[in-house]
Amino acid sequence: MLHGERMAPVLRACARVLQRASSKYGVRHLSSPGIEMPPCDHQPMAYSGPEYDHVRKVRNSNLNPALATHFKEPLLIHSGHMQWLFDHNGKRYLDLFGGIVTVSVGHCHPKVVAAATGQMNKLWHTTNIYLHPKIHEYAERLTETLPGDLKVVYFVNSGSEANDLAMLMSRLYTGNFDIITLRNAYHGASPYTLGLTAHGTWKYNMANGFGVHHASNPDPYQGLWGGFRDSPIQSTRANESKVEGGECSSAEKYVGQLDEVIKYSIPKGKVAAFFAESIQGVGGSVQFPLGYLKKAFDLVRANGGVCISDEVQTGFGRTGEHFWGFQGHGVVPDIVTMAKGMGNGFPIAAVVTTPDIAKTMSQALHFNTFGGNPMASAVGLSVLEALEEDKTQENCKVLGTYFLQELAKLRDEYPTVGDVRGKGLMIGIEMVSDKTTRTPLNSATMMDIWDSCKEYGVILGRGGLYGNVFRIKPPMCITQADVDFTISVFRHVLDKTVN
Structure with missing residues (x-):
């Protein structure tokens, strides 16, 4: 029988196997009835880098202290494939921010x-x-x-x-x-x-x-x-x-x-x-x-x-x-x-x-x-x-329009969704506490929504002077299934967070 420190690597390895399996077959990482992540056939290599806590320590001690880290529990990204990112545990995420609007044709595009x-x-x-x-x-x-x-x-x-x-x-x-x-x-x-x-x-x-x-x-x-x-x-x-x-x-x-x-x-x-x-x-x-x-x-x-x-x-x-x-x-x-x-x-x-x-x-x-x-x-x-x-420009036009139209339905339904705007896959969702005054939604609630979307497997960006605009600028290879998944997650999170 393994005990103590000798058991930890085994448990971590088992966790990675389970995460990879759930990533591949679209099993939800949190309980969200009716919401399934689109499948992905890509299998990332097993993570072999430093432990998560050590990475956080180096980040705090040896890197630019002004370097903002997204989310309450920052992601340790290990691998990428087209519109998908994988963390050190093998958990899969739909990347809707594209490395801050930088990944155009897809992570690790084969060409x-x-x-x-x-x-x-x-x-x-x-x-x-x-x-x-x-x-x-x-x-x-x-x-x-x-x-x-x-x-x-x-x-x-x-x-x-x-x-x-x-x-x-x-x-x-x-x-x-x-x-x-x-x-x-x-x-x-x-x-x-x-x-x-x-x-x-x-x-x-x-x-x-x-x-x-x-x-x-x-x-x-x-x-x-x-x-x-x-x-x-x-x-x-x-x-x-x-x-x-x-x-x-x-x-x-x-x-x-x-x-x-x-x-x-x-x-x-x-x-x-x-x-x-x-x-x-x-x-x-x-x-x-x-x-x-x-x-x-x-x-x-x-x-x-x-x-x-x-x-x-x-x-x-x-x-x-x-x-x-x-x-x-x-x-x-x-x-x-x-x-x-x-x-x-x-x-x-x-x-x-x-x-x-x-x-x-x-x-x-x-x-x-x-x-x-x-x-x-x-x-x-x-x-x-x-x-x-890959006809990515056409994909941006068709899917971007569809994405905006679906998001507009949320704007009409939820009091905190103030404005939905953009063109193609350059989209913004401005969150407010009052639609009449257009007052920015408070940072604590914004963080709760942002973090919750991440936990369900959707990575959004943020912008605007007050940080109250969700930015959607994904790799331009996303699919309609990815859009539908995002809308389902965002609706589920809004129901839990602001309703």
Whole structure:
């Protein structure tokens, strides 16, 4: 008979076997009658890393203390397969946050894995002062997805780095200094991009944002005016405005706010750039009133500036109807920044602009050691191919619309579900304590809902200034069965938590 410490490894091994079995065959991890997790044939390898408690200890002692850990009992993720994640015990989860909107075609997508390993066996890295084939193949293929004269690529390694470079580029090209972003926007947390970001949650008590101005956020739910947005589901405040010629009347009012920033805060005709996400990501999937972005672009250009679309979260088909989020607004930016889903989790990002603007950077040497390295380029190219072969953009459009429509039923049924919004698989659920005042739901209840969904096998993200928006931005390979499972779990959790 085994006793004490010798028995513990055996019990842990038995637990892992049971968890793996329940993961594979869809057995629920908590009691939830009528709710079954969709099956998955993938069998993850057994976990062989350090014990959970030791990992928590290292996390607390040896890693960045500002690194937020989700959930009351953080997940120790061990393995991934397409839309699924597995923890150290083999328990399976439906990943609806995609590594913060980063996993596009699926965790460990076989095509991307093959491209990465194939390139690793051939050439990991060489400087771009030499020629290597993959960066050229990739640059050509990537620019084919963009409209107009957006043909010159600067490869970097992260979204913050891309926006950093776009700021520099816009100031050099225009000869102007002042840049405008929107309140509630997130464009990075590097020392330079921290000024672009207009979220107090991410701000340090230090000088930042010299020359950056934040205009009023055109939010059809929480903003000064309601509005119609490009979504299958409209805000409950949509009727505060009207639509004529495809433009919402509140768009003109918000553009008036932008015009005031330009008139009062910036030398006449001296705007350098205007940054905008096609749908705000960290801010909680906020969409703009119909026609706002087009009018804003026209105003900025009339005042000497260039227009920059931050497609870090909305690019690569996620919004469904178009490959790039800005296309849904009927605009063509002067500069586009991209990252996250671009590499399906591999660190790669880019700035794409016109040949005319690109010439500006020739005033001095510009070089990025790892940007567009052979491995990154091979991965990026394989992601583009997988997006096309798997028809993920079409999946985003069809399933995203279905997902939003099902969530809207919950909004109409539950007093705490204030707003459901988004397009494709870029979805937000804003939780409130009062639908009339739109007061954010308190953090304790939000945590209870968030944690409970996780315990039932559904991983959601959170966003918004008050952390009261559930963010749904999954790998774009999810199925209708996954959506139905999520709706069942969310309804079950709401019944237990807030009813």
